[in-house]
Amino acid sequence: xxxxxxxxxxxxxxxxxxxxxxxxxxxxxxxxxxxxxxxxxxxxxxxxxxxxxxxxxxxxxxxxxxxxxxxxxxxxxxxxxxxxxxxxxxxxxxxxxxxxxxxxxxxxxxxxxxxxxxxxxxxxxxxxxxxxxxxxxxxxxxxxxxxxxxxxxxxxxxxxxxxxxxxxxxxxxxxxxxxxxxxxxxxxxxxxxxxxxxxxxxxxxxxxxxxxxxxxxxxxxxxxxxxxxxxxxxxxxxxxxxxxxxxxxxxxxxxxxxxxxxxxxxxxxxxxxxxxxxxxxxxxxxxxxxxxxxxxxxxxxxxxxxxxxxxxxxxxxxxxxxxxxxxxxxxxxxxxxxxxxxx
Amino acid sequence: xxxxxxxxxxxxxxxxxxxxxxxxxxxxxxxxxxxxxxxxxxxxxxxxxxxxxxxxxxxxxxxxxxxxxxxxxxxxxxxxxxxxxxxxxxxxxxxxxxxxxxxxxxxxxxxxxxxxxxxxxxxxxxxxxxxxxxxxxxxxxxxxxxxxxxxxxxxxxxxxxxxxxxxxxxxxxxxxxxxxxxxxxxxxxxxxxxxxxxxxxxxxxxxxxxxxxxxxxxxxxxxxxxxxxxxxxxxxxxxxxxxxxxxxxxxxxxxxxxxxxxxxxxxxxxxxxxxxxxxxxxxxxxxxxxxxxxxxxxxxxxxxxxxxxxxxxxxxxxxxxxxxxxxxxxxxxxxxxxxxxxx
DNA sequence: CTGAAAGCGCTAACAC
DNA sequence: GTGTTAGCGCTTTCAG
Numbered sequence: 001x002x003x004x005x006x007x008x009x010x011x012x013x014x015x016x017x018x019x020x021x022x023x024x025x026x027x028x029x030x031x032x033x034x035x036x037x038x039x040x041x042x043x044x045x046x047x048x049x050x051x052x053x054x055x056x057x058x059x060x061x062x063x064x065x066x067x068x069x070x071x072x073x074x075x076x077x078x079x080x081x082x083x084x085x086x087x088x089x090x091x092x093x094x095x096x097x098x099x100x101x102x103x104x105x106x107x108x109x110x111x112x113x114x115x116x117x118x119x120x121x122x123x124x125x126x127x128x129x130x131x132x133x134x135x136x137x138x139x140x141x142x143x144x145x146x147x148x149x150x151x152x153x154x155x156x157x158x159x160x161x162x163x164x165x166x167x168x169x170x171x172x173x174x175x176x177x178x179x180x181x182x183x184x185x186x187x188x189x190x191x192x193x194x195x196x197x198x199x200x201x202x203x204x205x206x207x208x209x210x211x212x213x214x215x216x217x218x219x220x221x222x223x224x225x226x227x228x229x230x231x232x233x234x235x236x237x238x239x240x241x242x243x244x245x246x247x248x249x250x251x252x253x254x255x256x257x258x259x260x261x262x263x264x265x266x267x268x269x270x271x272x273x274x275x276x277x278x279x280x281x282x283x284x285x286x287x288x289x290x291x292x293x294x295x296x297x298x299x300x301x302x303x304x305x306x307x308x309x310x311x312x313x314x315x316x317x318x319x320x321x322x323x324x325x326x327x328x329x330x331x332x333x334x335x336x337x338x339x340x341x342x343x
Numbered sequence: 344x345x346x347x348x349x350x351x352x353x354x355x356x357x358x359x360x361x362x363x364x365x366x367x368x369x370x371x372x373x374x375x376x377x378x379x380x381x382x383x384x385x386x387x388x389x390x391x392x393x394x395x396x397x398x399x400x401x402x403x404x405x406x407x408x409x410x411x412x413x414x415x416x417x418x419x420x421x422x423x424x425x426x427x428x429x430x431x432x433x434x435x436x437x438x439x440x441x442x443x444x445x446x447x448x449x450x451x452x453x454x455x456x457x458x459x460x461x462x463x464x465x466x467x468x469x470x471x472x473x474x475x476x477x478x479x480x481x482x483x484x485x486x487x488x489x490x491x492x493x494x495x496x497x498x499x500x501x502x503x504x505x506x507x508x509x510x511x512x513x514x515x516x517x518x519x520x521x522x523x524x525x526x527x528x529x530x531x532x533x534x535x536x537x538x539x540x541x542x543x544x545x546x547x548x549x550x551x552x553x554x555x556x557x558x559x560x561x562x563x564x565x566x567x568x569x570x571x572x573x574x575x576x577x578x579x580x581x582x583x584x585x586x587x588x589x590x591x592x593x594x595x596x597x598x599x600x601x602x603x604x605x606x607x608x609x610x611x612x613x614x615x616x617x618x619x620x621x622x623x624x625x626x627x628x629x630x631x632x633x634x635x636x637x638x639x640x641x642x643x644x645x646x647x648x649x650x651x652x653x654x655x656x657x658x659x660x661x662x663x664x665x666x667x668x669x670x671x672x673x674x675x676x677x678x679x680x681x682x683x684x685x686x
Numbered sequence: 687c688t689g690a691a692a693g694c695g696c697t698a699a700c701a702c
Numbered sequence: 703g704t705g706t707t708a709g710c711g712c713t714t715t716c717a718g
Contacts, residue, residue, distance in 0.1 A: 100430070110433075
């Protein structure tokens with residue numbers, strides 16, 4: 001119930017020792033005799049001593065706190081990455097501050113500025129859409145100027161020289177086309193997606209087109225449908241009605257969800273002639289049986305955190321790398337069974 | 344590129360002013376003349392001065408950081424609450440540290456201890472399942488002893504005297520039964536759920552049973568099916584096969600998902616005779632057309648944060664309240680249309 | 687093995 | 703309007 005916390009000074013007076021001795025004793029320094037350490041520890045417990053972290057961080061200049069900035073918290077990809085980051089950090093004695101950019105440059109700039117004031121030892125960032133589309137350096141210049149160790153994930157930012165952990169979306173798309181064509185004998189494949197994450201979507205489209213070329217599959221203006229949600233629903237419906245495609249590749253979670261809604265209303269006859277493949281993890285695949293590539297978000301989080309801690313420990317400002325994470329191709333059926341197809 | 348940051352002292356020497364004058368000037372104190380302020384600000388910009396937050400927090404004793412502890416980051420309910428918390432906090436000049444308990448007492452104790460060392464001005468917690476089921480005080484005693492302002496959300500903890508923001512799950516269940524019975528003419532209703540969040544599930548079952556009694560609906564041993572995932576799938580399948588129930592109430596997201604998977608395989612004939620109602624927000628309702636109660640997680644987050652900041656500002660250690668948040672009953676169809684039924 | 691002392695960078699009471 | 707000063711609680715040389 002004590003509101004005022006015991007300080008080192010109080011403890012030292014209680015014990016008849018100097019502050020520095022008590023400090024060393026509590027941090028288990030070998031300069032201090034075991035007997036003294038024991039006495040100090042006992043008294044510390046009795047008086048409910050708790051180190052003032054703020055003071056020690058201030059003194060040592062390091063907080064063991066990592067700042068994480070994401071575009072949103074309600075997208076399962078970012079939730080899982082965050083989960084991986086938290087797991088790795090807390091296992092290594094670090095804590096995590098979380099801020100949200102809402103995909104806006106100004107909010108991102110604001111939170112990065114406020115995180116760059118000494119409170120964090122390093123930053124993990126997935127940039128706002130606006131920052132990337134406009135190639136703005138407004139938000140990133142602050143932490144960069146301050147020389148704060150930094151790792152990016154999820155969305156490539158060519159303007160920033162630092163480690164970046166990204167999905168290998170080009171390969172992911174390619175693999176899904178391969179699955180649809182070779183595995184499911186689809187010969188007319190359409191890719192659908194929203195405009196929400198256009199930077200990554202472009203990479204996915206590249207992989208998709210490469211695959212179409214590679215397998216000698218037809219490619220028209222309608223082979224790639226990228227629209228905003230409402231328009232996409234309309235376009236998909238039309239395409240399905242026309243019945244020209246036998247394979248559909250969903251480039252993001254949202255388009256998969258929209259597609260599911262549309263297909264649910266249709267007859268088994270129609271459904272039997274359409275194969276679906278999508279990006280996404282098993283938490284999301286609750287409707288259509290389909291093939292999917294798990295983006296390994298949790299793993300990305302852990303790797304990102306690991307990379308950052310390494311950078312913090314060994315401050316070398318070169319040899320930055322961009323790591324592309326492969327996806328796991330899985331087959332998901334409605335009984336919840338999961339089968340790893342490739343790896 | 345400067346790695347060493349400019350300090351107030353350096354700035355003051357550069358300007359030929361005292362440290363305190365510079366400090367006051369930068370915080371726009373009215374003690375300082377406008378002319379001096381302008382000079383100071385200019386020089387600060389030129390030399391890229393950035394306040395050392397750690398030092399000022401240490402000095403003032405307040406960090407404007409709130410610690411948030413949740414059982415998991417990958418559950419959409421907690422993601423949305425977190426999103427609401429972040430929104431409110433950042434709009435009010437606060438930052439957020441996030442830690443995960445993984446529903447374990449020891450992890451919760453660990454993170455709460457490390458958050459209670461002066462780094463945060465207040466705590467927002469949704470307790471670990473284990474803490475609540477075992478009625479353990481191991482994790483909460485540390486912040487309570489330290490007198491850190493604290494608000495709980497999502498899971499009632501009767502052991503802790505502080506503000507608690509909870510869902511009104513009893514009423515939620517009642518309303519869904521009312522919807523199924525009065526609106527959809529169901530007369531044999533079964534409630535299904537997992538064991539993941541047993542504390543809240545019990546409250547939901549209470550509301551469910553009250554409603555059955557209130558509306559004079561039949562109640563048997565099989566009216567409530569609470570099992571672990573695999574068993575639940577089996578039980579649901581049996582119940583549907585028997586065809587005794589015309590209404591199904593899903594008590595959590597997971598059971599809704601499982602049910603969706605099971606129903607998808609069935610004939611339209613069977614489906615037409617079953618009405619589904621569930622707890623959950625629109626992000627989750629992507630399969631079955633159904634009625635649902637949105638738990639307003641984002642709103643809960645904002646209210647929780649608001650309550651905490653109020654407590655921090657006016658430190659009164661009494662009049663703690665428990666607020667029950669009502670849900671919004673909505674109707675969801677497969678076109679993504681949402682209709683507010685009540686509220 | 688223990689203690690004295692400096693000081694991290696800043697704020698705020700108080701003096702001028 | 704500006705400067706002086708004390709000190710937040712801790713770590714860390716350096717002396718003894």
